[in-house]
Amino acid sequence: MQEKLMVAGGRPLEGSIRISGAKNSAIALIPAAMLAESAVILDNMPELSDVLIYKELLEQLGCTVSMKEDQMWIDPSQALSVPLPNGKVKKLRASYYLMGALLGRFGEAIIGLPGGCNFEPRPIDQHIKGFEALGAEVKNEQGAIHIQAKKLRGAKIYLDVVSVGATINIMLAASRAEGTTTIENAAKEPEIIDVATLLNAMGAKIKGAGTETIRIEGMSSLKGCRHSIIPDRIQAGTYMIAAAATRGRVIIDQIIPKHMEAVTAKLIEMGVEVQEMEESIRIIGKPLYQGIDVKALVYPGFATDLQSPMTSLLLQAEGISVLTDHVYSSRFKHIPELARMGADIKLEGRSAIIKRSYLHAAKVQATDLRAGAALVIAGLTAQEGITEVFGLEYIDRGYDRLVENLTSLGAEVWREEVIE
Ligand SMILES: CC(=O)N[C@H]1[C@@H](OP(=O)(O)OP(=O)(O)OC[C@H]2O[C@@H](n3ccc(=O)[nH]c3=O)[C@H](O)[C@@H]2O)O[C@H](CO)[C@@H](O)[C@@H]1O
Numbered sequence: 001m002q003e004k005l006m007v008a009g010g011r012p013l014e015g016s017i018r019i020s021g022a023k024n025s026a027i028a029l030i031p032a033a034m035l036a037e038s039a040v041i042l043d044n045m046p047e048l049s050d051v052l053i054y055k056e057l058l059e060q061l062g063c064t065v066s067m068k069e070d071q072m073w074i075d076p077s078q079a080l081s082v083p084l085p086n087g088k089v090k091k092l093r094a095s096y097y098l099m100g101a102l103l104g105r106f107g108e109a110i111i112g113l114p115g116g117c118n119f120e121p122r123p124i125d126q127h128i129k130g131f132e133a134l135g136a137e138v139k140n141e142q143g144a145i146h147i148q149a150k151k152l153r154g155a156k157i158y159l160d161v162v163s164v165g166a167t168i169n170i171m172l173a174a175s176r177a178e179g180t181t182t183i184e185n186a187a188k189e190p191e192i193i194d195v196a197t198l199l200n201a202m203g204a205k206i207k208g209a210g211t212e213t214i215r216i217e218g219m220s221s222l223k224g225c226r227h228s229i230i231p232d233r234i235q236a237g238t239y240m241i242a243a244a245a246t247r248g249r250v251i252i253d254q255i256i257p258k259h260m261e262a263v264t265a266k267l268i269e270m271g272v273e274v275q276e277m278e279e280s281i282r283i284i285g286k287p288l289y290q291g292i293d294v295k296a297l298v299y300p301g302f303a304t305d306l307q308s309p310m311t312s313l314l315l316q317a318e319g320i321s322v323l324t325d326h327v328y329s330s331r332f333k334h335i336p337e338l339a340r341m342g343a344d345i346k347l348e349g350r351s352a353i354i355k356r357s358y359l360h361a362a363k364v365q366a367t368d369l370r371a372g373a374a375l376v377i378a379g380l381t382a383q384e385g386i387t388e389v390f391g392l393e394y395i396d397r398g399y400d401r402l403v404e405n406l407t408s409l410g411a412e413v414w415r416e417e418v419i420e
């Protein structure tokens, strides 16, 4: 059943919400568990469509997986490297982590090229370069990546672009290679530290995660363990932005404020009051905001995943704001949809030039996950009317309990079936 999100605008968000575990950690930790010979327990698991698809993928690979509340239990002892050239792997981006995990555990993998949010071409050449450096032979046969290694040996790998996915995928395979692997120009996102923490708890020896040089000493076997997933900094940032955009007062709880520093700094710069506590942040919206420049960069810079939601907030700021995405050059599919609501935004190369706009409700299409988040925030700020956000399945990839969370903050939002 296809659903749309109905969003009534014009109400400030007020109250507090608790943030769940991070999608981009969860969907790397689940395949990482396959590198162990015994059960792995993952706590603080978010209830997202990507997670549920990953559970099914692991089951296809012979794992036993169960979920109870926010805990996932994975027994990978009977896992096999079943070829998955098509099917569910196409439904999410992070299915590419099965390449590293299966290569590490079995020395072979056949995995279809990933799906996920296709806001622009997203190559995986650096993942492949890493696998080849570890001694694997990699071929693309009709859209499926075939990877085979007689023996995986540690290597020195320099990434040409700073890539979250390639850094994690190489860590996965290298943790079961013979000898030491060094990844230079590695990505530093908190999710990478989370994966390294899990692998180390499984018995791996990984040093330097969170810096640009990561050293992985390969192990011949890894064991099960229990691990709690870090909070989702992108969901947290989205709610911070939504609170500011509706001139609300919201406490965003159970987060790591350090992970939010780039967003916090930009909100303060435009005039939002942000109070940091140990495990939470309070946002106090103000009547007037200043236009600012925002550059989406790799961590610890402003996250590209928050670039689209931030666009909706910048529409509320006086003067002109310039938002440039240095990670993805054309992640701007939300802009024509925002224009339907009255947004005055021009695209110049990889920058959006954003002018103060008074939005009205409209029927809009989410074309990817964060474009969807941007449209929901825009709908919340529209002065009157009900915005209909189509493509809710994208939003469900990354925001669990969205309607419950927004409703608890006083918003009027609900899901409706799309009747063709
Ligand atoms: C599942 C997951 O964690 N997804 C996140 C991950 O995606 P993902 O890991 O796919 O993104 P990357 O960090 O790899 O991409 C960063 C940049 O490097 C380029 N690139 C990447 C790999 C490669 O082999 N070759 C190459 O050229 C990409 O096109 C992009 O321009 O990080 C992105 C950047 O923070 C986020 O938007 C995604 O939410």
Ligand SMILES: C=C(OP(=O)(O)O)C(=O)O
Pocket (backbone or CB within 6 Å): 024, 092, 093, 094, 115, 116, 117, 118, 305, 369, 370, 398
């Ligand atoms: C782009 C995203 O996810 P994915 O890489 O899983 O498509 C995202 O989380 O914004």
